[in-house]
Amino acid sequence: xxxxxxxxxxxxxxxxxxxxxxxxxxxxxxxxxxxxxxxxxxxxxxxxxxxxxxxxxxxxxxxxxxxxxxxxxxxxxxxxxxxxxxxxxxxxxxxxxxxxxxxxxxxxxxxxxxxxxxxxxxxxxxxxxxxxxxxxxxxxxxxxxxxxxxxxxxxxxxxxxxxxxxxxxxxxxxxxxxxxxxxxxxxxxxxxxxxxxxxxxxxxxxxxxxxxxxxxxxxxxxxxxxxxxxxxxxxxxxxxxxxxxxxxxxxxxx
Amino acid sequence: xxxxxxxxxxxxxxxxxxxxxxxxxxxxxxxxxxxxxxxxxxxxxxxxxxxxxxxxxxxxxxxxxxxxxxxxxxxxxxxxxxxxxxxxxxxxxxxxxxxxxxxxxxxxxxxxxxxxxxxxxxxxxxxxxxxxxxxxxxxxxxxxxxxxxxxxxxxxxxxxxxxxxxxxxxxxxxxxxxxxxxxxxxxxxxxxxxxxxxxxxxxxxxxxxxxxxxxxxxxxxxxxxxxxxxxxxxxxxxxxxxxxxxxxxxxxxxxxxxx
Numbered sequence: 170x171x172x173x174x175x176x177x178x179x180x181x182x183x184x185x186x187x188x189x190x191x192x193x194x195x196x197x198x199x200x201x202x203x204x205x206x207x208x209x210x211x212x213x214x215x216x217x218x219x220x221x222x223x224x225x226x227x228x229x230x231x232x233x234x235x236x237x238x239x240x241x242x243x244x245x246x247x248x249x250x251x252x253x254x255x256x257x258x259x260x261x262x263x264x265x266x267x268x269x270x271x272x273x274x275x276x277x278x279x280x281x282x283x284x285x286x287x288x289x290x291x292x293x294x295x296x297x298x299x300x301x302x303x304x305x306x307x308x309x310x311x312x313x314x315x316x317x318x319x320x321x322x323x324x325x326x327x328x329x330x331x332x333x334x335x336x337x338x339x340x341x342x343x344x345x346x347x348x349x350x351x352x353x354x355x356x357x358x359x360x361x362x363x364x365x366x367x368x369x370x371x372x373x374x375x376x377x378x379x380x381x382x383x384x385x386x387x388x389x390x391x392x393x394x395x396x397x398x399x400x401x402x403x404x405x406x407x408x409x410x411x412x413x414x415x416x417x418x419x420x421x422x423x
Numbered sequence: 424x425x426x427x428x429x430x431x432x433x434x435x436x437x438x439x440x441x442x443x444x445x446x447x448x449x450x451x452x453x454x455x456x457x458x459x460x461x462x463x464x465x466x467x468x469x470x471x472x473x474x475x476x477x478x479x480x481x482x483x484x485x486x487x488x489x490x491x492x493x494x495x496x497x498x499x500x501x502x503x504x505x506x507x508x509x510x511x512x513x514x515x516x517x518x519x520x521x522x523x524x525x526x527x528x529x530x531x532x533x534x535x536x537x538x539x540x541x542x543x544x545x546x547x548x549x550x551x552x553x554x555x556x557x558x559x560x561x562x563x564x565x566x567x568x569x570x571x572x573x574x575x576x577x578x579x580x581x582x583x584x585x586x587x588x589x590x591x592x593x594x595x596x597x598x599x600x601x602x603x604x605x606x607x608x609x610x611x612x613x614x615x616x617x618x619x620x621x622x623x624x625x626x627x628x629x630x631x632x633x634x635x636x637x638x639x640x641x642x643x644x645x646x647x648x649x650x651x652x653x654x655x656x657x658x659x660x661x662x663x664x665x666x667x668x669x670x671x672x673x674x675x676x677x678x679x680x681x682x
Contacts, residue, residue, distance in 0.1 A: 171425075334642060335680060335681055339642075373598075374669070375598045376598070387663075390655075395654025395657065396655065397654070398648070398651035398652070398674055398675070399655065399676075401642065401680030405670045406667050408667075409668040411669075412591050
């Protein structure tokens with residue numbers, strides 16, 4: 170059990186990647202606090218994992234602080250913070266209204282800073298903490314049309330990871346991130362044909378889309394003692410998708 | 424022992440000491456049978472004895488990674504002994520801080536040969552076996568020096584930069600064959616590689632202590648330990664990273680997030 174008795178607050182854990190991280194951490198012995206905007210799904214995930222649920226809109230400072238307060242009330246400490254909540258509306262830049270831009274940045278980027286700031290005092294007091302933020306390959310590495318606000322928010326998370334890693338290093342807190350590629354979640358599957366999913370797979374050297382568990386294993390690594398000398402960096406979990414300039418590698422694998 | 428590599432066979436080059444030795448130990452503790460090789464046979468045998476006394480399954484062979492014949496021999500011997508190969512850790516390397524003006528063609532070629540070409544040759548020698556494995560993983564040990572410009576490090580940093588992109592190219596070519604390829608980029612790690620010209624230990628110089636520790640240009644304010652690089656190597660060797668390929672995992676205590 171690599172996380173025995175560690176207390177993990179996972180924001181955006183009702184479903185998808187966040188739920189996968191919560192499940193993986195629970196398997197390794199962590200005590201789980203599931204935070205999410207979606208109350209029924211979040212409560213169900215928490216119940217399944219023997220954890221506790223707290224309803225949170227991470228874009229609100231008081232909510233982020235309440236999630237941390239609940240973790241401290243129940244377990245007296247917080248060892249691991251995962252900020253995974255994110256939204257990804259598809260809109261071309263020429264059509265993004267300022268309200269939509271603000272909303273994406275508020276949840277994805279401001280939410281990350283608010284979560285980090287809320288968890289900081291408790292981690293600082295014990296000179297121990299692991300912060301893990303879900304970024305994306307979309308923004309930091311690559312992008313596609315319709316993801317202007319999303320790309321900006323995720324690239325912003327990578328910059329914030331470095332800054333937080335620097336500022337928190339003296340407190341025994343490491344800060345790292347994960348850049349998932351195309352992960353087969355309910356959100357990604359919705360409204361996409363089997364043929365389109367297949368075309369996505371063909372662009373990936375490992376020949377398949379990722380699973381929430383693939384991402385969860387990277388989060389587990391950052392949370393574990395094996396990552397004690399790692400801070401301010403990210404792991405790309407994309408099956409090699411962002412490496413090639415095209416899918417030609419599929420033509421002659423021999 | 425957590426059994427993450429139970430039943431698997433690994434080969435680690437440059438395993439007599441430092442990161443290579445700790446990587447071999449971590450992989451073996453996770454259940455793998457590990458072939459270790461090094462050019463320094465005395466140190467290698469001592470390392471093998473230490474690991475074996477711990478109850479780990481180890482096979483040690485003297486080898487110069489600059490020699491394709493040596494690499495072939497080591498790979499064939501480990502496959503002959505254990506019938507398979509699943510993990511390759513290309514770690515063997517030499518340090519070099521020759522200034523630009525004294526960098527001879529011989530020195531340049533020697534650094535490229537040991538630090539870069541050996542990574543290709545080890546992959547070539549192991550691929551026939553790795554592609555038969557359902558859990559194959561290659562881990563190349565690069566360096567943060569291969570990601571940035573570095574004073575007095577033209578040969579070393581160029582070779583390590585080469586390892587970084589060789590890793591990406593191999594990942595694309597080997598992905599469809601089911602073989603993952605990743606690199607580790609360690610920063611300042613307390614090993615014998617930190618010995619500079621004239622046997623000066625870099626981490627103990629006043630300059631290093633002042634700039635990196637006192638003024639915090641190394642955010643965690645300490646050099647890493649070899650075993651702190653072995654954990655990340657185990658992650659990349661195991662199924663925990665089964666959707667990670669072509670990645671360069673930076674293990675540097677935050678060094679490269681500042682300037």
